Amino acid sequence: MSQHIDRDLVQHIALLTRLTLTEEETTxxxxxxxxxxxxxxxxxxxxxxxxxxxxxxxxxxxxxxxDVARPSMDREDFLVNxxxxxxxxxxxxxxxxxxxxxGDSSSADRQP
Amino acid sequence: xxLHTLSVRQASELLNTGAITSVALTSAILEHIRAVEPVxxxxxxxxxxxxxxxxxxxxxxxxxxxxxxxxxxxxxxxKDCLSTKGVRTTCASKxxxxxxxxxxxxxxxxxxxxxxxxxxxxxxxxxxxxxxxxNSAFFNTHNPWDVTRVPxxxxxxxxxxxxxxxxxxxxGEDTGGSxxxxxxxxGVTGLKPTxxxxxxxxxxxxxxxxxxxxxxxxxxxxxxxxxxxxAGHDPHDSTSLRAPVPDYxxxxxxxxxxxxxxxxxxxxxxxxxPAVEAPVxxxxxxxxxxxxxxxxxxxxxxxxxxxxxxxxxxxxxxSNLARFDGVRFGLSSDGADVLERYLHTxxxxxxxxxxxxxxxxxxxLSAGYYDAYYLRAQKVRALLRQDFDRxxxxxxxxxxxxxPTPAFKLGEKVAEPLTMYLSDxxxxxxxxxxxxxxxxxxxxxxDAPPLPVGMQLIGRPLDExxxxxxxHAYQQATSWHLARPTLAS
Numbered sequence: 139m140s141q142h143i144d145r146d147l148v149q150h151i152a153l154l155t156r157l158t159l160t161e162e163e164t165t166x167x168x169x170x171x172x173x174x175x176x177x178x179x180x181x182x183x184x185x186x187x188x189x190x191x192x193x194x195x196x197x198x199x200x201x202x203x204x205d206v207a208r209p210s211m212d213r214e215d216f217l218v219n220x221x222x223x224x225x226x227x228x229x230x231x232x233x234x235x236x237x238x239x240x241g242d243s244s245s246a247d248r249q250p
Numbered sequence: 251x252x253l254h255t256l257s258v259r260q261a262s263e264l265l266n267t268g269a270i271t272s273v274a275l276t277s278a279i280l281e282h283i284r285a286v287e288p289v290x291x292x293x294x295x296x297x298x299x300x301x302x303x304x305x306x307x308x309x310x311x312x313x314x315x316x317x318x319x320x321x322x323x324x325x326x327x328x329k330d331c332l333s334t335k336g337v338r339t340t341c342a343s344k345x346x347x348x349x350x351x352x353x354x355x356x357x358x359x360x361x362x363x364x365x366x367x368x369x370x371x372x373x374x375x376x377x378x379x380x381x382x383x384x385n386s387a388f389f390n391t392h393n394p395w396d397v398t399r400v401p402x403x404x405x406x407x408x409x410x411x412x413x414x415x416x417x418x419x420x421x422g423e424d425t426g427g428s429x430x431x432x433x434x435x436x437g438v439t440g441l442k443p444t445x446x447x448x449x450x451x452x453x454x455x456x457x458x459x460x461x462x463x464x465x466x467x468x469x470x471x472x473x474x475x476x477x478x479x480x481a482g483h484d485p486h487d488s489t490s491l492r493a494p495v496p497d498y499x500x501x502x503x504x505x506x507x508x509x510x511x512x513x514x515x516x517x518x519x520x521x522x523x524p525a526v527e528a529p530v531x532x533x534x535x536x537x538x539x540x541x542x543x544x545x546x547x548x549x550x551x552x553x554x555x556x557x558x559x560x561x562x563x564x565x566x567x568x569s570n571l572a573r574f575d576g577v578r579f580g581l582s583s584d585g586a587d588v589l590e591r592y593l594h595t596x597x598x599x600x601x602x603x604x605x606x607x608x609x610x611x612x613x614x615l616s617a618g619y620y621d622a623y624y625l626r627a628q629k630v631r632a633l634l635r636q637d638f639d640r641x642x643x644x645x646x647x648x649x650x651x652x653x654p655t656p657a658f659k660l661g662e663k664v665a666e667p668l669t670m671y672l673s674d675x676x677x678x679x680x681x682x683x684x685x686x687x688x689x690x691x692x693x694x695x696x697d698a699p700p701l702p703v704g705m706q707l708i709g710r711p712l713d714e715x716x717x718x719x720x721x722h723a724y725q726q727a728t729s730w731h732l733a734r735p736t737l738a739s
Contacts, residue, residue: 148609155568155612156575156592157605171610174668178557181626184633191628192635194459194489195445195684195711203485215352221582230577231588 143171253278254415255734258324258472261418265312265323272312272323276305276367279325283369283416286737291391292401292411294330296370297337301325304367311365320475322365328421329405330371331378332463333452334358337368341454342386343376345574345581345599355452356487357421357463357480364479369417372407376601377571378425378456380404381673383432384664385603392660393435394735396699399657402432405466409436412466414737419476420466425456426559427652427677429464430689434652434704437691439721439731440466441473444712445684446491448477449484457566458489460559460681469731470690470721474498477714493712501715502722506540509720511707512547512645517676523655529693529703530651533724537649540723545645549637554630555679560671561614561627562682568611574599606667635683642710647720651676652689652704680708688717691730702733 148168152159159167213226222229253275256264264270280298287293308323328334331341333351335358340346354362362368375385383391383406391406393399394414401410405422409432412420422429424442433440441464448463455461465476481495513534518527538544576582576595583598585591600608614623641648653676663670680687687708694700709717725731 143613147613151609151613151616154616155605155609156572156589156596157600157609158593158597159605163602163605167606167609170606170667171613174560174610174671175613175623177668178561178623181554181557181561181630182622184551184554184626184630186626186629186633189629189632191625192632192682193628195635195682202488211353218352219349219579221576221580228577231585231591233588 143168143175254282256418257468258321258418258475261324262320266318272305272308272367273302275323276301276325276369279369279417286414286416289392289397289737290394290410290414290416291389292372292407292414292416293327293370294340294342294373294388294407295338297368300337301367301369304362308365308367319364319479321361321479323367324418325367325369326361326419326421327368327370327372327408327411327417328358329374329408329423331374331423331454332358332421333454334368334371337371339371339454341377342374342388343599343601343604344387345595347387347581349580351452353452356449356484358452360480372405372411372420374407375404376604377454377567378404378423378428379567379603379607381427381431381670382658382660382663383407384660385601387601390660393657394737395437395701396657399659399701400435402435402657404428406432408466409433409438409440412436412438412468413735415734418468419472421463421476421480422466423453424462424464424681425460426563426681427674429466430652430677430687430704430706431674433466433689435657435702437702437704437730437733437735438466438468439470439473439688439690440464441477441689441714441717442680442687443477443481443714444491444686445681446489447481447686447712447714449487449490451484451486455570457563457681458570459566460563462681470688470718470725471499471502473688474718474722491712496715498715498718501719503719504723504726506537506542506720506723509541509647509716510543510545510645511537511720512545512641512648514547514549514552514641514648514650516549516552517650521654521675522651525695525697526651526653526655526703530649530705533692533705534649536724536727537720540727542720547641547645547648549641549679551630551633551637552679555634555682556671556675558627558630558634558682559674559678561623562631564607564611565614565624566611568608568615571604571608603667631682634679638683638685638708646710646716648708650706650708652706653677656695656701656703676706685709685711686714686717688714688721690721690725691733692728693730694733
């Protein structure tokens with residue numbers, strides 16, 4: 139299956155990836171992605187009908203450690219690299235507008 | 251005596267007899283870094299003050315008769331994707347340019363406990379995405395054998411630093427050849443251990459099911475010594491294996507009678523430079539002379555290794571790099587709302603190759619393409635592993651070139667991503683399969699300037715010991731690992 143990745147698809151993927159691209163990047167990536175994916179289409183030749191996917195090359199099963207309480211990272215150590223903080227909180231952009239000032243959370247939850 | 255030229259074992263012996271101190275050794279390394287760094291550009295950060303403090307502590311440990319190890323007082327440096335408490339850790343990315351971790355990776359903690367001295371952090375391709383070190387957001391590293399050429403990638407700074415004697419040993423990280431390829435291009439020894447053999451805790455993740463931390467050293471015996479300290483289960487990494495770690499040096503032998511090695515025909519196929527093929531074939535002859543039984547082997551799915559490796563890399567990397575959102579750490583750009591803030595932060599913080607790969611990963615994971623690309627790649631991955639399992643039913647190890655060509659010129663492949671990806675053809679099958687592979691120098695190209703040629707010994711899961719044994723016997727019979735580049739300093 140040959141897959142041409144046009145500029146619109148590149149722009150769509152960029153948004154999903156949370157990136158903005160310049161016009162030049164969009165054009166360049168469209169050409170490069172098409173060449174790369176065309177090459178990778180060779181996987182279509184392989185008969186995988188009876189093959190299960192191999193996701194973790196582990197030889198032994200991962201074992202869970204005992205559930206024993208132990209000190210966790212110091213709060214200040216965690217917060218020291220935060221770009222914007224307020225006291226002991228991480229400052230983030232507003233995600234749900236209606237919740238900003240004591241809004242009705244039940245109606246906000248129904249927002250699409 | 252030029253202390254910076256010492257191997258780990260040589261330096262350790264002189265420290266133990268009291269002939270040198272760690273402060274003198276560390277100072278010599280720091281001085282040599284200052285002298286050749288303008289030419290090689292291997293270091294993003296040199297942690298001089300910390301190194302001298304640690305060296306004084308190591309000397310005190312010896313003076314006071316406290317317990318010491320073979321690494322007590324030995325300087326080392328690491329690829330800048332390993333978290334180092336209090337020392338900037340950038341992944342060679344603008345998005346982490348000013349990030350200073352508040353904890354050590356397990357491997358760093360183990361080396362610190364052993365008394366090793368951290369002298370700095372090495373340049374790399376941004377987040378490990380590259381084969382030439384040219385994708386660093388900061389600067390290019392130069393191959394010490396010919397400074398117009400790349401050192402390989404992505405652990406290019408680490409390989410160049412070991413080759414140029416700017417550190418006795420380094421830790422790199424191998425996702426798809428990132429230790430072995432630069433080791434081959436720079437003429438040093440490097441091990442990609444079995445997946446899970448070395449804890450990944452504190453490693454900034456690229457591909458969580460491929461990433462393996464391992465040593466880069468002057469020779470196999472030093473690599474075994476470093477592995478002895480860093481390998482083994484870690485409660486902080488649930489994928490780290492509980493298998494016991496053998497005493498590697500105890501398994502060394504002068505001859506290799508009873509060992510069977512396979513030569514995979516697909517690794518000597520069309521496209522291999524004769525200047526690379528000849529030294530690797532010659533190395534096979536040396537192994538035969540040491541008593542190895544050599545057999546031709548087929549790994550039939552090798553031609554699919556590049557798409558399998560890259561599709562899974564793209565997908566896992568796109569997921570791993572989603573954490574860089576400008577909220578908890580790293581670069582943070584302004585935006586009118588949460589979406590704009592993400593978009594601006596990531597567009598400003600990531601370089602072109604990172605953008606390409608995480609976008610291709612998002613594509614491969616998206617509805618309509620998931621089955622054809624990501625899922626199919628995971629299935630063909632099972633066939634790659636099956637090739638190795640079948641081979642290892644017949645032979646103890648495989649021998650192959652590390653790369654089809656010697657180190658290429660800076661700028662030669664950087665404009666063509668697919669061409670760059672294809673240079674990884676001999677190294678990428680190893681990581682999806684999760685097996686170990688040891689790269690070591692086996693000769694030089696005939697042209698001037700002569701460039702190192704590397705071979706890799708690929709082994710059964712968890713059988714690093716056999717690779718070390720074969721590699722050590724080979725280095726006892728040859729002197730390629732002793733060659734050093736001449737640098738104007």
